[in-house]
Amino acid sequence: MKIEVRLTTKEEAYIIKNMYPLYLHDLSGHYGNTPNRHGIYEDSQDYATLQDQYDVQNIWWEKPNCLYPYLILVDDTPAGFVFIATPPHCSLGVNYFVNEFFLLQPFRGNGIAQYVATEIFEKFRGKWELFTNPAAKNVIGQKFWRKTVSNYTKGDYEEVLGPTFDGDKLIFRFCNA
Template sequence: MNISIKLTGPDEAYIIKNMLPLYLHDLSGHYGLVEGHLPNRHGIFEDTDEYRTLADQYEVQNIWWDKPGTLYSFLIQANAMPAGFARIATPPYCAQGVDYFVSDYFLLQPFRGTGIAEQAAVLVFEQFRGEWELFTNPAAKNITGQKFWRKTVSRYTQGLYSERTGETFDGNKLAFRFDNRGLQPL
């Protein structure tokens, strides 16, 4: 299967926006009945009841295309079909000392377990050189995600990364950090 990533512009934003509710639904399964990961009273996965429809949610996502050079939305494709997305933030949208932050990473169910997620993550990492950080939920409900990121980051960096569980700007997370400036380009 041919795996590729594509930096999207505003004209293709709708593809990632179409997948966003599925991503947020998936996240809710990792967090259970935790505030911030439940649908609002309108059935939309957002922190406020202000969003009544998916169209409302579409608008709030525009920041990802309004700040080129700072926020990056990559479409993951498998044989030219949408398979998922990766959203990468740079300062000031990440922690101090971090150049690139994996804000969101999602692969649609039919493509999981095929190696596509790891291949796409490496393609994303190869887009930029610097200090990277990504978070995942440290809870037992997310063992699959933890194993995925541990395996993917370890292979990509040949074991040259750090991992810690603790408080972040986004709550208690399992955080991975690595610097790919010294790695040979793939």
């Protein structure tokens, strides 16, 4: 199995944008979100089509050296994506933030996600932060990040439940400088 984690260009953005609605649907199982009146998983009722949703994501390809949209490929097949943000798009004192991390269902449960996370962490050195939903519905995600970050840092990380720009979350912080 060949796993590739590749920074995408504007020309490839559509691949991630095609998977993004699946990601939001996946998250709805953890958060209990329902689609808006147009059937789109977004908070805004203004998004009537997937194109509207796609346009909001363009920022990821408009800020090189600040926002990093990575595509995950398994045997040359799109399998997911990772969005990494840097200041000013992360908490004060944080260099790198895992904004989004998604792997399609057929690729889960076989070590791909942990491999990808490690590859991403190795690309950037500094203070990292990521968070996930602390609810019981997301115990799999919590276990994944706890195991992945613990293995990567050899147990040298901080895990706290606390406030974020997106409500209370389970927050993971570590430094690999």
